[in-house]
Amino acid sequence: MGNPGAKPQQHRPRIAVVYICDSKYQDITLYSIASIARSHQHPLGFFFLQSGYREGVPPSLAAFLASRGHSIELLDAPRPSGLASLKTHGERHRHISGAALLKANAIEALARAYDYILYIDGDTLAFDDIRCEALCGFAETAAVCLDLAIGTGADDPLIFGRCEAAGISPFYFNSGFMLINAQKWRETDALGRFAENFARHQRKCPYLDPCPTHDQCVFNMTFQGDIVQLPMTLNVQKCALQTDLWRDAVLRHYTGPYKFLPVRPWRCDRKEYALLRSISRETGLPAPGFYDFGISYPLNRLRRHKAVAMYEQAFVAATGKLADHRSRLVSP
Known part of the structure; x- marks a missing residue:
């Protein structure tokens, strides 16, 4: 019999870490994976999605990950859906293509097998344990970090006025580091809402004019009012x-x-x-x-x-402007 006075063991969330890259960024993505794996205390499941090419993970890196309790799986990046309704409109949106749906489709593909999914860009380096397991447990759809160039107004001082005029949150996050609550993602049909907002974004971006982003504004539109703010140090652009x-x-x-x-x-x-x-x-x-x-x-x-x-002043000023924002702030 077990000890009747013992506390029940807390369920450790199943966490997938997802990367998507093309052949151009293969090398830096491998370094990024290694940087997280070497310092993350608890085991993670890495999914390395390759778009338009196939190149194996070096055996020495795979052995390194296994020695620290992590796993890695190499997959073909999912094909974006709904391309017929997501055509670009004019010169202003020539940079946008169906490839912008890859992140959302990759999250969708893993959302039934994992509790939380960390999507992360391959051009990142972790200098310490990012402590994914400590960040989990939130009920909102996503936990994200402020975009330091756009979201602070450093590169576009008019963004706060545009947000106010559009009646949307002034908290504009960077989509290169997103911790997703898989259950909430499924329950709210986030993939379907992302596709709808992608089409709206092609007609008019509520944040930027002109808009240089592929998918970041669309994620901001999709997660409006349902995010957790993470400390800036977890995604310093x-x-x-x-x-x-x-x-x-x-x-x-x-x-x-x-x-x-x-x-x-x-x-x-x-x-x-x-x-x-x-x-x-x-x-x-x-x-x-x-x-x-x-x-x-x-x-x-x-x-x-x-x-x-200039940037240091912008970071301080933005912290004050966003102090009254309703989304919750959590630290690992």
């Missing part, structure tokens, strides 16, 4: 390069055309290079390349001091 927030990030998100590979010394601090070297040694992935031991990074920060100060 590259607009914050060389700020205090970038320095202290749990996870850095290398948005834009320049990623963490190949190494560019003037954008790579010693902390980043040390992580890349450690990943290479531990997993057998190719070495990150030449580094000047941190000489050019502080010189570049000095050159960029005005931009760095």
Whole structure:
């Protein structure tokens, strides 16, 4: 017989971590997977979805993941549905295609087998345990982080006015790190609502004018009022390069055309290079390349001091503007 006074064991949520990439980002995605796996204390199920190509996971990386209790499965990325109704309209939306539905379809494909699904972009590096299991347990559809360029008004000061005029939440999140409550996703037909909002977004974006995003605004439209705010440190996008927030990030998100590979010394601090070297040694992935031991990074920060100060001020100001936002804030 069991101990009648013992507390019942708490169910550990089943968590899937999903990546989608094409052949261009194969190498950085493998590094990203390794960065999360090496520091995440509890086992995770990684799903590596490849779009338009097939290239195996190196055996040394697979062995590294298994040694830490993680699993990885290589899959073909799902084909987007509803293409006939999602054609672009004019020059303004030429950048949008049915491929923008890949994230939503991938989440849908795993939503019955897992409790929570972390979708994460491949151009990310985790510097510490992101503690997925501690973030789970929320009842809302998604837990997300503020977009530091758009959502703070740093790159588009008019976004708060547009949100107010449209009667929508001013909290605009980045879709490169989304922890999804699978049950709520299914119950609210999030995939169907995403497709409807995708079509609306092609006609008019409520956030940006012109709109440069493929799917991010659509996710914001779909999750309106049903999100949990995560700490900024869990998804620090590259607009914050060389700020205090970038320095202290749990996870850095290398948005834009320049990623963490190949190494560019003037954008790579010693902390980043040390992580890349450690990943290479531990997993057998190719070495990150030449580094000047941190000489050019502080010189570049000095050159960029005005931009760095501008973003730091924008982050502080946005925190105040969004303080009254109703969505819940949780920390791991």
